Amino acid sequence: MASMETTTTLNGLYKEVYADKIKDLIPESDILLKMDNFVSKDQREGNKYHQPVLLALPTGATWGLGVVTLNTAIASTMGDAQVTGSAITHRDLLAYDAAAKAAKGGKQSFAEATGLVVKNLVKATSKFLELDLLYGGATGLGVSVTTSSTNTDATHTVLTLRLDSWAPAIFSGMEGAQIVFYREGTSTLVSSGADSIFTIVSQNVVPASSTVGGTLTVSGTSTGISALDTAAASYKLAIYWNSSYGNQMSGLQAILTNTGSLFNVDASAYSLCQANTFDCASTQLTFGKLQNALALGVNRGLDSKVKVMVSPATFANLVDEQAGARRYDSSYESGKAKNGVKALEFFSANGLMEIVPHIFMHQGKAMVIPTEETIRLGPVDGVTSTLPGMPGEFFVQSQTYAAFELRNYANEAIFIEAPAHAIYVKNITNV
Numbered sequence: 001m002a003s004m005e006t007t008t009t010l011n012g013l014y015k016e017v018y019a020d021k022i023k024d025l026i027p028e029s030d031i032l033l034k035m036d037n038f039v040s041k042d043q044r045e046g047n048k049y050h051q052p053v054l055l056a057l058p059t060g061a062t063w064g065l066g067v068v069t070l071n072t073a074i075a076s077t078m079g080d081a082q083v084t085g086s087a088i089t090h091r092d093l094l095a096y097d098a099a100a101k102a103a104k105g106g107k108q109s110f111a112e113a114t115g116l117v118v119k120n121l122v123k124a125t126s127k128f129l130e131l132d133l134l135y136g137g138a139t140g141l142g143v144s145v146t147t148s149s150t151n152t153d154a155t156h157t158v159l160t161l162r163l164d165s166w167a168p169a170i171f172s173g174m175e176g177a178q179i180v181f182y183r184e185g186t187s188t189l190v191s192s193g194a195d196s197i198f199t200i201v202s203q204n205v206v207p208a209s210s211t212v213g214g215t216l217t218v219s220g221t222s223t224g225i226s227a228l229d230t231a232a233a234s235y236k237l238a239i240y241w242n243s244s245y246g247n248q249m250s251g252l253q254a255i256l257t258n259t260g261s262l263f264n265v266d267a268s269a270y271s272l273c274q275a276n277t278f279d280c281a282s283t284q285l286t287f288g289k290l291q292n293a294l295a296l297g298v299n300r301g302l303d304s305k306v307k308v309m310v311s312p313a314t315f316a317n318l319v320d321e322q323a324g325a326r327r328y329d330s331s332y333e334s335g336k337a338k339n340g341v342k343a344l345e346f347f348s349a350n351g352l353m354e355i356v357p358h359i360f361m362h363q364g365k366a367m368v369i370p371t372e373e374t375i376r377l378g379p380v381d382g383v384t385s386t387l388p389g390m391p392g393e394f395f396v397q398s399q400t401y402a403a404f405e406l407r408n409y410a411n412e413a414i415f416i417e418a419p420a421h422a423i424y425v426k427n428i429t430n431v
Helices: 004-017 019-025 096-104 106-135 222-234 252-256 287-298 312-319
Strands: 049-056 077-083 086-095 150-153 156-162 178-183 198-204 212-219 237-241 276-283 306-310 344-348 351-357 366-370 374-377 395-397 403-416 423-428
Touching: 004 019, 004 096, 004 106, 004 395, 019 106, 049 403, 077 403, 086 096, 086 106, 096 106, 096 403, 106 252, 106 403, 156 222, 178 222, 198 222, 222 237, 252 366, 252 403, 252 423, 276 287, 287 306, 287 344, 287 351, 287 366, 287 423, 306 312, 312 344, 312 351
Parallel strands: 276 423, 306 351
Antiparallel strands: 049 077, 086 403, 150 156, 156 212, 178 198, 178 237, 198 212, 306 366, 344 351, 366 423, 374 403, 395 403
16 A cells, blocks of 8 residues: 555645646636636635625605605615535546656656646536536536437437537536436436436537437446436436536526525515526527627616627627627727637627637527626635645545545535626527
8 A cells, every 4th residue: 555655745746736726727618717706715614605685675765845744664675695605526546656656756757647637637627617607506517308319229328419408518528427317397317226327428519400419328227228218208308417416506597597596585576686588589699689688687787797608609600790899999909809719898788798608508598697796605716626624635545446536626606696687598599
């Protein structure tokens, strides 16, 4: 067994090489993780984050000249939004022989030996977290199986995914990941126990037709595959990572589509707690339609910068119109405006609108969030390799393999202080 000295050396080298650079390893695809919107350090402790929210304005006004009888005072209504962070623990292994060589070779040797393991683990954990920030909660990955599966053998099947709820990047590089299926909009799990867990084998990123998305090949037990085939033939199925159901944060899609109780606030009773929905009616999203969508938020008080997250396919269509309202003043930046390389910025009724392509955004959807009113919160900002209660310890002994185990940890949630200023765009067709 590897010595305690090896563990101590590895932990010391890890801290020296990576500890202060862990944020730099987060992929460019993680737009929400890179936003500078995490709560201050003094707000990160505790089980729940409490945010006072305005539910209704004071309305006890009186009209009339002279000595008039005042109408009854009707105070504003405040609520206590309670948001709980969602925890992700992610593991990878470093074989003893590789660890021994890394520990003896010094800083440079350590970086070369562990670089790929560390970077890939951070990339994968960041992906899980970014997807939770987008779709966590009642929607899982927001991806729906829309047609019955096609058997390849007793333990494998091919599933066709609904085009408007699919983004190829969600499953890219996720071969071997474990997933489960629920009937969409219910808590009914396909099969049970070990038979309910399926493994991603491959993805076909080419849409099966103009109306449906790509396909996903999964493996499972023969009982599980049979149950999955039967369920897929009769119901739309939602996809979740294994163990994520009921343990995820409520992501942006859950917030933007909420009409009931969420964060200890009943949105059905207070309109300011419901976001706006703009139906693109199965047509292409244009700047004109985007302006109309933004008007829904402006009509309810939106008067600050927004970030519009769209799929790369939708962004490509919008780039064709970029000469429209694009700003060319002293703040022009070639990285943002020139040829639509990274983002497009426009002035709208709310002020500045920044449009960014997000590789995890579903083909048929877009999300408009008020930048200054969208916050991330919880005990951990982003991804960390320092486990709670174990400062300075990054490697632990694997209980199963002849290897050291490296773990990443995340624990946060996302919250929009004024949902009435946000807009959910649906039924986009990219042609």
